Amino acid sequence: MARVSVEQLIREEIQALSAYHVPPSEGMIKLDAMENPYSWPDGLPQPLRQTWLDSVSKAQINRYPDPAAQRVKEALREAMSIPQQHGLLLGNGSDEIIQLLAMAVAKPGRVILSPEPSFVMYQMIAAFVGMGYVGVPLDQEFQLDLDAMLEAIASHQPAIIFLAQPNNPTGTIYSRDQVEAIIKAAEGLVVIDEAYLAFTESDYLDMLDLHDNVLVMRTLSKVGLAGLRLGMLVGDPVWLDQIEKLRLPYNINVLTQISAQFALEHYDYFKSQTETIKQQREKFQAQLRQWEQQGLLDRFWPSQANFVLMKTLAGTAREVFAALKEKGILIKCLDGAHPQLQDCLRLTVGSPAEMESLAEAFFDILDGHANQ
Ligand SMILES: *Cc1c(COP(=O)(O)O)cnc(C)c1O
Numbered sequence: 001m002a003r004v005s006v007e008q009l010i011r012e013e014i015q016a017l018s019a020y021h022v023p024p025s026e027g028m029i030k031l032d033a034m035e036n037p038y039s040w041p042d043g044l045p046q047p048l049r050q051t052w053l054d055s056v057s058k059a060q061i062n063r064y065p066d067p068a069a070q071r072v073k074e075a076l077r078e079a080m081s082i083p084q085q086h087g088l089l090l091g092n093g094s095d096e097i098i099q100l101l102a103m104a105v106a107k108p109g110r111v112i113l114s115p116e117p118s119f120v121m122y123q124m125i126a127a128f129v130g131m132g133y134v135g136v137p138l139d140q141e142f143q144l145d146l147d148a149m150l151e152a153i154a155s156h157q158p159a160i161i162f163l164a165q166p167n168n169p170t171g172t173i174y175s176r177d178q179v180e181a182i183i184k185a186a187e188g189l190v191v192i193d194e195a196y197l198a199f200t201e202s203d204y205l206d207m208l209d210l211h212d213n214v215l216v217m218r219t220l221s222k223v224g225l226a227g228l229r230l231g232m233l234v235g236d237p238v239w240l241d242q243i244e245k246l247r248l249p250y251n252i253n254v255l256t257q258i259s260a261q262f263a264l265e266h267y268d269y270f271k272s273q274t275e276t277i278k279q280q281r282e283k284f285q286a287q288l289r290q291w292e293q294q295g296l297l298d299r300f301w302p303s304q305a306n307f308v309l310m311k312t313l314a315g316t317a318r319e320v321f322a323a324l325k326e327k328g329i330l331i332k333c334l335d336g337a338h339p340q341l342q343d344c345l346r347l348t349v350g351s352p353a354e355m356e357s358l359a360e361a362f363f364d365i366l367d368g369h370a371n372q
Contacts, residue, residue, distance in 0.1 A: 013127045020124070028330045029354050034168070034196075034307050036224035037351040038273055048269065052262045056255065065254045072257050075264035076232060080218065086208055087237035089244055092251045094195060094219040094231030095121055098162070100246045101191065101215075101233075102129045105159040113158035115144055117169060117338040119193065122162045134158060137340060142170035142301055142309075144178045153185045161186055164193040166200050169334055169346045171303025173202050183211045189239070191215050196305035198223045198274040199281070208235055215239060222306055224270050225263055228256045277306050281349045284308065287359055296366040298343065307348045309334075316369050317343040323368075327361045 007015065025032070044052065073088050082088065091097035098121055102112060106129040114122045116135035126133035136152045139145045153161070161182060166173045183190045190213055192204045197218055207214045215235035220228060230252065233240065263270060281303060288310060291297040300310035312320050321333035331347040349355065 011130070013130065017124065017127055020120075023330065025330050028325075028328050029350065029357060030330050031348040031350050031354065031358065032330045032332045033226070034222050034305070034348045035226045036222070036270075036273060036277070036306075037354055038224060045269075048266060051266075052259065055258050055262055059254050059258050061254060063254070064250050065252060065257055067249045069252045069257050072230070072252065072260050072264070075261050079264045079267040082205070082234055086205075086234050087240035089233040089240045089247065090252050091231040091233065091247070093221060093229040094193065094217050094233075095125075096229075096251065097217055097231050097233045097243075098122065098125050098191075099128065100243050101160055101189070102126060102131060103246050104243050105188070106131050107159075110159045111156050112160050112162065113152060113156060114162040114164075115149065115167070115174075117142075117334075117341055118162070119164050119168045119195075131159070132156075138167075138170065138172075142167065142172040142340075144174045144182075146178050146181060149178075149182055150185050153182070157187055159188040161188065161190045162193055163190060164195065165202060165204060166196045166304040168195065168305065169307070169332070169341070169344075170301055170309050171305045171307060172301055173200060173304045176202075179204070179207070180210075183207065183214055186213060189213055189215060191217055191233075193217045195219050195222055198271070199278055199306045200304040202304070205234065212236060220260060220263070223274060225260065228259055228263075230256055230260050274306075276352070277349050280352060280355050281306065281308065284349060284355055284359065291363070291366060294370075296363075296370045307346055309344055309346045311343045312345060312366075313369060314343055317345055320362075320365050320369065321345060323365045324358075324361060327365075329358055329361055 069090050072090065076082065076088065091100065102125045111132035111134050112122055112126040113134040113136065115138050123133045134152055134156050136148050137145060163174065163179060192207060192214065194204060194216060197203065205216055208216060215233055217231065217233050219231040285302060285308060288297060288300045292299055298311040298313055300308055317333055317335040321331060324331055331345055334341040334344040334346055
């Protein structure tokens, strides 16, 4: 009997996907993935570092972790002021939570909807679980096109709508009124993805008290703990109890639980790093504004996250990206990733020293192009 071929067995929508690509970055100034620039081994003050090492050295690696990660949850509630009436579910990064949510609702004909351009995992995970995906274009300023959203909601009846607040890769934030209009129009769930909460004044946790079809998703990744993989979903236990059934029992490992607990107990320290990053963002945006006025850059979109999206002079984004890489600085080139991201580059805000190197290299490159 002939064995089945890959093409026959693997679902078509999986064959059509390209795997999530992570470029090599060894030895580079890494400003491509919205990570916090401060490492623990060298960055943590010595007493804090010792506290962490002591707790890690007591880790019971031979045992399964606490399946409920109870102490981490308590520390999260404390650090993020999450009231007891809300349920809490933890994921191996919020990516895993998106997957759990999708698995819970997937059925033929059902779709996930989000504004576009947005976080690529919403669309990828829809494909993973065999769901359809509907992307609704944002407007020129990367704000919601509310009419288009309401129309798409009415015609597709999405099982889940993902709204990243602030949005990745645009850094923009949608108005409360618009978000509420979407929540009211939606018959399915609306998940507000607050991955960049630490860098904005907006906070949508109160939507949980106002609407019974909302869940709020957060992560420790962008505040300095990307390597730990810890995301959370907050909302009515009636919803979360169902999602819990799909969560693999030990998805939050022993080292992550211990390290996250440590970090959350010293959350003020990580908050102060976010403050520095916000200051760097403002400083860099002032610089971008100047370059924009000098005609070195088409434009940028003021950001409420730890990254900035900008548009280069027509047709130069890929060259600018490559020239920066040549100088040892890795950012993200989004040209070609989405029709609305033509000529666009996204870069993560790093430490003051990194931003200084970036500004210098960037100016040289942009100035060179403008004078060609
Ligand atoms: C980075 C990011 C995430 C993923 O976070 P993890 O917790 O690291 O999986 C989720 N949503 C948005 C919008 C992001 O940019």
